[in-house]
Amino acid sequence: MAPALPAAAQGDAAARGAALAAERNCGACHGERGISAMPGIPSLAGQQAEFIALQLVLFREGLRDVPAMQAPADGLTDQQVEDLGAYVATLPHAPPPDRAPRDASALEAGAALAGQLRCGVCHLPALTGQNQVPHIAGQREDYLAETLIAYRDSKRHGSDTQMNGVVQGLSDAQIAQIAHYVAQR
Structure with a gap:
C-alpha cells in the first residue's frame, strides 16, 4: 500500500x-x-x-x-x-434513498450465508471494505444482487477470481438474501 x-x-x-x-x-x-x-x-x-x-x-x-x-x-x-x-x-456513506424495507427472514438467512461464505474476511466484519476491496454495507440491493449473479455466472471478474469461487453454486434466492442483508447494514 x-x-x-x-x-x-x-x-x-x-x-x-x-x-x-x-x-x-x-x-x-x-x-x-x-x-x-x-x-x-x-x-x-x-x-x-x-x-x-x-x-x-x-x-x-x-x-x-x-x-x-x-x-x-x-x-x-x-x-x-x-x-x-x-x-x-x-463523501459520507449513506444508504440509497429508495432502500427496501427490512425483511426479517431474508436478513437472517443472508446474515447466515454471509457468515458461511466469510464475507467479513476481505470486506471486513462491518463490510466496509479495505484498500482495493469495496465497501458493500448499505450498497444498492439490486446492484449487489446483479453483481453477485455476474460473479457466479463468470460474467464478471475482479482483480482476481476469488469472488467467482465464493459465490459458485449459490441460487438466485440465496444471492437475493445476501444482497438484502448487505444492503441493510
Whole structure:
C-alpha cells in the first residue's frame, strides 16, 4: 500500500477529484453526493480511494466491460484516477434513498450465508471494505444482487477470481438474501 499523503495533499487531490467528477458528470448516475438513486447503478460515497482507482483503470483500459463507464473513463490520466478516488473517499456513506424495507427472514438467512461464505474476511466484519476491496454495507440491493449473479455466472471478474469461487453454486434466492442483508447494514 502506498504511504498516506499529508492531509493537505489529500485535500488537494480530493478537490481536483471533485472538479473532475463535476466535469465528467459522475453525479448524473452515481448521485450528486455519490449516493445512487438509479436502479443497477452503485453508490460510490465512502468507497476506498484504492478501490475507485482500480475500477477506473480497469474501465479505462477496457479490462472491465461496462459500456456506460467507457466514455467517462476514457482518457483519464493516472493522477486523475487517483484524484477521483480521493474525492469519492471523502463523501459520507449513506444508504440509497429508495432502500427496501427490512425483511426479517431474508436478513437472517443472508446474515447466515454471509457468515458461511466469510464475507467479513476481505470486506471486513462491518463490510466496509479495505484498500482495493469495496465497501458493500448499505450498497444498492439490486446492484449487489446483479453483481453477485455476474460473479457466479463468470460474467464478471475482479482483480482476481476469488469472488467467482465464493459465490459458485449459490441460487438466485440465496444471492437475493445476501444482497438484502448487505444492503441493510
